[in-house]
Amino acid sequence: MEGAVKEQQQAQPQLIVSVGPHMRSSESTATIMWTVSGALMPAALMGVYYFGFRAVAIILVSIVTAILSEALTQMALRKPVTVSDGSAFLTGLLIALNVPSSVPLYIPAVGSFVAIVITKQLFGGLGFNIFNPALIGRAFILISFPKQMTTYYKPVMNVTGMDAVTTATPLGLLKEDGLAALLEVFHTKAELYQHLFVGNRAGSLGETSIAALLLGAFFLLFIKRYITWHIPISFIATVGLLTWLFGGTEGLLSGDAIFHMLSGGLILGAFFMATDYVTGPSVRSAQVIFGICAGALTALIRLKGGYPEGVMFAILLMNCFAPLLDRRVRSRVFGKIAVKELK
Amino acid sequence: MEGSGLWEHVLTIFIASALINNFVFARYLGLCIFFGVTKRMETAVGMSITFTAVMVISSVLSWVVYKYIMVPYHLEYLKIVIFIGIVAAFVQAADTIMKKKTPALYYKLGIYLALIVTNCIIIAVPLINAGEEYGLFESIALAFGSGVGFSLALIIMASIREKLDLADVPKSFQGLPIAFVLTGLIALAFLGFSGMITL
Numbered sequence: 176m177e178g179a180v181k182e183q184q185q186a187q188p189q190l191i192v193s194v195g196p197h198m199r200s201s202e203s204t205a206t207i208m209w210t211v212s213g214a215l216m217p218a219a220l221m222g223v224y225y226f227g228f229r230a231v232a233i234i235l236v237s238i239v240t241a242i243l244s245e246a247l248t249q250m251a252l253r254k255p256v257t258v259s260d261g262s263a264f265l266t267g268l269l270i271a272l273n274v275p276s277s278v279p280l281y282i283p284a285v286g287s288f289v290a291i292v293i294t295k296q297l298f299g300g301l302g303f304n305i306f307n308p309a310l311i312g313r314a315f316i317l318i319s320f321p322k323q324m325t326t327y328y329k330p331v332m333n334v335t336g337m338d339a340v341t342t343a344t345p346l347g348l349l350k351e352d353g354l355a356a357l358l359e360v361f362h363t364k365a366e367l368y369q370h371l372f373v374g375n376r377a378g379s380l381g382e383t384s385i386a387a388l389l390l391g392a393f394f395l396l397f398i399k400r401y402i403t404w405h406i407p408i409s410f411i412a413t414v415g416l417l418t419w420l421f422g423g424t425e426g427l428l429s430g431d432a433i434f435h436m437l438s439g440g441l442i443l444g445a446f447f448m449a450t451d452y453v454t455g456p457s458v459r460s461a462q463v464i465f466g467i468c469a470g471a472l473t474a475l476i477r478l479k480g481g482y483p484e485g486v487m488f489a490i491l492l493m494n495c496f497a498p499l500l501d502r503r504v505r506s507r508v509f510g511k512i513a514v515k516e517l518k
Numbered sequence: 519m520e521g522s523g524l525w526e527h528v529l530t531i532f533i534a535s536a537l538i539n540n541f542v543f544a545r546y547l548g549l550c551i552f553f554g555v556t557k558r559m560e561t562a563v564g565m566s567i568t569f570t571a572v573m574v575i576s577s578v579l580s581w582v583v584y585k586y587i588m589v590p591y592h593l594e595y596l597k598i599v600i601f602i603g604i605v606a607a608f609v610q611a612a613d614t615i616m617k618k619k620t621p622a623l624y625y626k627l628g629i630y631l632a633l634i635v636t637n638c639i640i641i642a643v644p645l646i647n648a649g650e651e652y653g654l655f656e657s658i659a660l661a662f663g664s665g666v667g668f669s670l671a672l673i674i675m676a677s678i679r680e681k682l683d684l685a686d687v688p689k690s691f692q693g694l695p696i697a698f699v700l701t702g703l704i705a706l707a708f709l710g711f712s713g714m715i716t717l
Binding site: 252293296300303314318479481482487492498 | 559673674677678680681682684685686687688691696699700703704706707708709710711712713714
């Protein structure tokens with residue numbers, strides 16, 4: 176009799192009752208962080224190719240500072256040290272890619288420190304930060320060292336990075352001296368677009384080569400599917416639309432949308448920084464709103480603001496609004512009684 | 519031409535006071551209310567509505583008194599005292615009238631009224647209006663813009679602080695310290711607006 180019961184039990188399928196998540200994947204935060212860092216490598220290599228040895232030094236200093244800051248802060252707070260998850264590495268790399276090759280080495284170090292300690296660890300570490308750490312780090316050094324952070328070298332394309340000539344970025348030229356001055360440097364519009372696309376122009380280390388950035392973005396979007404199109408495409412399209420509408424000197428619709436979409440840090444920012452899981456909204460419709468607003472702010476700052484480039488500030492401002500954008504999808508609490516009914 | 523120039527100026531003042539010279543993030547005023555009511559979104563919204571209404575009405579009152587009483591009698595040097603008096607008297611009157619006539623509204627918004635009297639933005643706006651010799655519409659634009667800008671600051675801050683409740687903030691930074699750090703970082707983001715409009 177007993178044996179029959181046992182047999183019956185064994186015949187039944189084994190049902191395991193457990194809490195979610197039930198679908199597991201081998202991907203972890205660390206895989207994602209290291210993959211995104213890898214996707215930035217083409218852009219970093221192009222930076223090294225164009226700006227020489229200084230670029231390597233800047234990248235190393237800012238990554239090492241970021242990792243050290245993370246490890247030391249976590250030790251001081253008696254938390255497990257998590258530098259191997261690659262997030263500090265990625266933050267350091269992004270800061271390096273967002274500074275001009277002319278900066279003294281302590282500037283990216285200060286940026287990495289502010290990014291990791293103040294923006295990330297004070298708020299509770301990875302996953303709790305309100306702002307994109309790399310962008311706050313960059314905003315902090317831009318405000319603190321305005322002169323050094325806006326001195327750009329022309330691409331030198333030799334190993335030592337010596338004999339560098341300072342020049343303005345294309346956006347800076349457009350803002351200060353107008354389109355004529357810009358065309359004087361690059362001759363024709365076609366040549367200008369070509370320079371912008373391959374990256375042979377003055378600018379921050381990793382923002383210049385659109386081709387290299389798009390290669391990394393393509394990898395993340397279509398092969399790894401770590402990011403979706405919602406934020407980057409709505410962001411870039413809004414910048415294009417608004418600069419086409421209002422960017423020209425000859426009234427409406429005379430702006431140069433292609434130039435604005437290819438220049439500055441737009442491609443780098445839209446694909447690699449605005450898409451941060453932690454500091455952006457997580458619902459698709461909110462992401463599109465996030466992208467459109469960031470694009471509008473970028474266009475507003477570029478065309479009307481005091482700075483030639485607005486991508487960084489636009490993303491930071493939208494980081495402020497991300498919790499608000501996510502609020503509208505919070506699920507309703509049932510069983511609550513309104514205060515009015517109680518009275 | 520004159521007329522459209524005035525409206526453009528009014529719009530400029532409104533945008534400038536709401537975003538570019540945002541009282542909290544660019545001038546660092548009104549911080550006590552800012553930190554006091556932004557722990558919860560509900561209180562932030564209540565304060566926003568009350569604050570904007572009081573701001574507009576009290577600066578109109580101050581403008582009338584300044585233009586038609588203080589300037590003709592050369593009492594400009596008393597403006598701080600008189601403006602404080604006007605704001606306090608108006609807020610107290612509003613408090614009493616609301617309690618009597620609209621108790622429902624009073625229970626919702628009344629607690630914020632008492633806090634507003636001691637706020638520095640509420641006295642800064644009439645002083646700026648007097649100092650810049652703004653007309654009526656410009657004064658209203660500045661007051662309404664400041665109110666909207668303050669409301670924006672409160673609502674952003676409340677949404678972020680509610681999210682921060684779940685964060686693993688180091689013990690010594692919990693509560694106000696991290697709120698101050700956060701305000702600094704938001705102010706850094708708001709620097710993007712700088713240089714956009716020079717008044």
